[in-house]
Amino acid sequence: MLRSTTPASAYAARRARIAALLDGGALVLYGGELRTRSNDTEFRFRPDSDFHYLTGLREPGAVLVLRAHAEPRFVLFVRPRDAEAEVWSGRRVGPEGARDRFGADAAYPLGELAERLPKLLDGARSVHMPLGRWRTLDQAVLRAIDGLRRRNRWGETPPELVRDARVTLGEDRMVKDEHALASLRAAIEISGHGHRAAMAALRPGVGEHQIEALLEYEFRRRGADGPAYGTIVGGGDNACILHYVDNDDVLRDGELMLVDAGAEVDLFAGDITRTSPIGGRFSAAQRDLYDIVLAANRTGIARAEVGSDIDTIHRACLRVLCEGLAGLGLLPEGVDAALEQELYKRYYPHRTSHWLGADVHDAGHYTLQRTPRPLQPGFVLTIEPGLYIPATDDRAPAGLRGVGIRIEDDVLVRDGGPEVLTASVPKDPAAIEALVGQSPLP
Ligand SMILES: [Mn+2]
Numbered sequence: 314m315l316r317s318t319t320p321a322s323a324y325a326a327r328r329a330r331i332a333a334l335l336d337g338g339a340l341v342l343y344g345g346e347l348r349t350r351s352n353d354t355e356f357r358f359r360p361d362s363d364f365h366y367l368t369g370l371r372e373p374g375a376v377l378v379l380r381a382h383a384e385p386r387f388v389l390f391v392r393p394r395d396a397e398a399e400v401w402s403g404r405r406v407g408p409e410g411a412r413d414r415f416g417a418d419a420a421y422p423l424g425e426l427a428e429r430l431p432k433l434l435d436g437a438r439s440v441h442m443p444l445g446r447w448r449t450l451d452q453a454v455l456r457a458i459d460g461l462r463r464r465n466r467w468g469e470t471p472p473e474l475v476r477d478a479r480v481t482l483g484e485d486r487m488v489k490d491e492h493a494l495a496s497l498r499a500a501i502e503i504s505g506h507g508h509r510a511a512m513a514a515l516r517p518g519v520g521e522h523q524i525e526a527l528l529e530y531e532f533r534r535r536g537a538d539g540p541a542y543g544t545i546v547g548g549g550d551n552a553c554i555l556h557y558v559d560n561d562d563v564l565r566d567g568e569l570m571l572v573d574a575g576a577e578v579d580l581f582a583g584d585i586t587r588t589s590p591i592g593g594r595f596s597a598a599q600r601d602l603y604d605i606v607l608a609a610n611r612t613g614i615a616r617a618e619v620g621s622d623i624d625t626i627h628r629a630c631l632r633v634l635c636e637g638l639a640g641l642g643l644l645p646e647g648v649d650a651a652l653e654q655e656l657y658k659r660y661y662p663h664r665t666s667h668w669l670g671a672d673v674h675d676a677g678h679y680t681l682q683r684t685p686r687p688l689q690p691g692f693v694l695t696i697e698p699g700l701y702i703p704a705t706d707d708r709a710p711a712g713l714r715g716v717g718i719r720i721e722d723d724v725l726v727r728d729g730g731p732e733v734l735t736a737s738v739p740k741d742p743a744a745i746e747a748l749v750g751q752s753p754l755p
Pocket residue numbers: 584667695697721
């Protein structure tokens with residue numbers, strides 16, 4: 314069985330929280346549809362995160378209408394049962410199952426959406442929806458509002474306000490409830506198994522694709538939905554390509570392997586990066602660079618406190634990285650000039666943190682009134698400083714050219730100080746060296 318940590322009551326509690334924020338309005342979400350992979354075959358379905366967050370339903374072609382203004386409150390539209398279609402493309406929950414198994418107060422076949430939506434929106438003060446996300450949903454809602462407006466003489470009262478539901482949902486998703494946290498912890502625990510297995514199987518001559526397969530085997534066999542995003546396994550200077558997902562090179566002695574991979578459980582994502590020496594030992598030059606990134610990682614984590622913000626974390630990490638780079642002779646302009654003129658971008662082009670949750674780059678604003686928002690208890694973010702020395706960098710000593718290192722942890726902001734959710738995955742260089750090559754590649 315796939316791992317699930319989320320009871321039906323958790324989805325009901327989320328719907329109640331969101332309904333209280335709708336101010337007498339209605340929320341309309343679409344779970345999404347199958348996407349073509351090639352010709353007539355499709356990717357495995359993965360529902361929209363907001364939709365799943367409130368329903369737990371994983372079927373394509375489903376619409377949620379959550380009504381704060383009247384009964385029934387929780388309405389689902391789903392594909393109707395169809396014995397023949399289900400033989401080909403899998404079981405469907407159907408309207409009856411939507412009521413019995415997913416707790417809908419009312420449920421109808423998807424084909425009745427256009428006909429029923431006006432009545433469901435009648436009397437709602439506002440409609441909350443992901444504007445512009447799904448053309449079909451936009452059209453259905455706008456038609457319903459327009460239809461109600463035309464019938465205003467007969468007493469129908471259309472919503473006067475359309476709001477972007479992603480703002481409301483994003484704010485709620487930012488503060489992880491106990492079930493979201495349980496899902497995240499499970500996703501991270503499984504991700505950790507994958508990372509440790511990858512380190513243990515690492516040795517020269519193994520293919521990046523084999524490490525990728527091992528990670529995803531660990532994820533799936535332990536009941537995760539699968540990888541939460543495209544697994545990155547980069548040996549040597551492939552580590553300097555930030556979104557390297559080809560994973561088709563061989564891992565060479567004397568080089569490092571960067572793995573950025575996370576499992577998904579109940580549609581919550583782990584997101585972990587570790588960098589390991591392929592031959593089992595960091596060279597002195599690699600170790601120098603590793604220690605700088607590790608110091609930045611630890612500095613960033615220490616700053617992930619209530620009231621801090623991700624700009625403060627980023628700047629604290631940047632200073633550590635720049636001081637380290639200057640110490641290696643890679644920033645002859647000096648630390649202050651490097652920070653001011655962003656000269657470090659040559660070696661560190663990305664930001665340090667993103668929100669983590671149901672989406673690996675999770676929902677929720679990063680700024681409020683254009684200033685970075687203060688961290689609150691329950692926020693989960695990544696701390697992922699890195700340094701990537703281009704293979705062509707003639708400033709760098711030969712032993713550092715083409716070396717890429719990133720160390721990424723997932724951190725829960727708490728009143729008592731940050732909790733590192735990814736603490737079970739080694740990042741101390743001695744601990745990594747002790748693990749690398751310890752078991753045969755299966
Ligand atoms: Mn990340």
